[in-house]
Amino acid sequence: MAQAESPGLNEACQTVERKVYKDIRELVTIDLDTASNVEVRVLANQILAAANADSLPILPRVIQERLDGTADDLRAFLTTDLQNAWSTDLRITVVRTLTDAGANVKAAAQKALDEGTIDAYLAHLNDGLYAARELDCASQPTPTPSATPSATPSGTPSATTTVAPTPTSSASLDAPGGEGGGLPVTGADTATVAGIGGVLLLLGGVGYLIGRRRRSRFVA
Incomplete structure (x- = not known):
């Protein structure tokens, strides 16, 4: 079965649980020539479980076919063909580590492929690959952090700030002395004032005449 050991790095340089491929040779603890059919089947199932755990592409299917066949076929496969099928699976797995790999991984994988032995494949998959x-x-x-633009201080108006106009004083330059005077009256207001003045002037004249007649009668 695949074993968990110290963490390692994956293809994206992220820390992950390191996968250790099982040395199937360690499972073969019986003499295949003298073992009973039951013992051979038990061994075959143990190897099948290990192959599935390691996600090997060929061995699980081949062993299952032999388990579904005769006892003699299963025994013959475990005796003569097991290591060849397992070696092919390991080689395929090493080749897969070349996908999107860096220079050091490619060199380590190529070295294992050149040696072409089960020990070289296992050494690469379990240790050399992670190193x-x-x-x-x-x-x-x-990665270089991108520069973050600094915020405009709240006390300093930005280029887009609209400056409100300064209120104009009620005093006008046209007023005498520059103080207290209002704007000259023009237009409709001027006509109204003139009309009122005329009426007042007329009333004043009438009052004057009446007063004069009264004084004349009193004297007489």
Whole structure:
């Protein structure tokens, strides 16, 4: 079965649980030539479980086919063909580690493929792959943080701030002495004032005449 060991890095340089591929040879603890059919089937199921846990592409299907067949076929496969099928699975798994890999992972994988042995494949998948990934991840450039524009201080008006106009004093430059005078009256207001003045003037004249007649009668 796949075992959990110290964490390692995945393809995205993220820390993950390291996967350790089982050495299936350690499961074969019986003499296949003298073992009973039951013992052979038990061993085959143990190997099948390990192959499934390691997600091997070929071995699980082949073992299941032999388990569904005769006891002699199963025994013959475990004796002569098991290691060849398992070695092919491990080689395929090593090749898969080359996908989107860095320079160090590619070099380590190619070295294991060149050696072409089960021990070389297991060493790469269980240790060499993670060591090479650490080197590739360490060589990647550190992302540069983008500059954040500073906020405009609240006390300083920005370029888009609209400045309110200063209220105009009630005093007008046209007023005498520059104080207290209002704007000159013009237009309709001027006609109204003139009319009222005329009426007052007429009433004043009438009052004057009446008063004069009264004084004349009193004297007589």
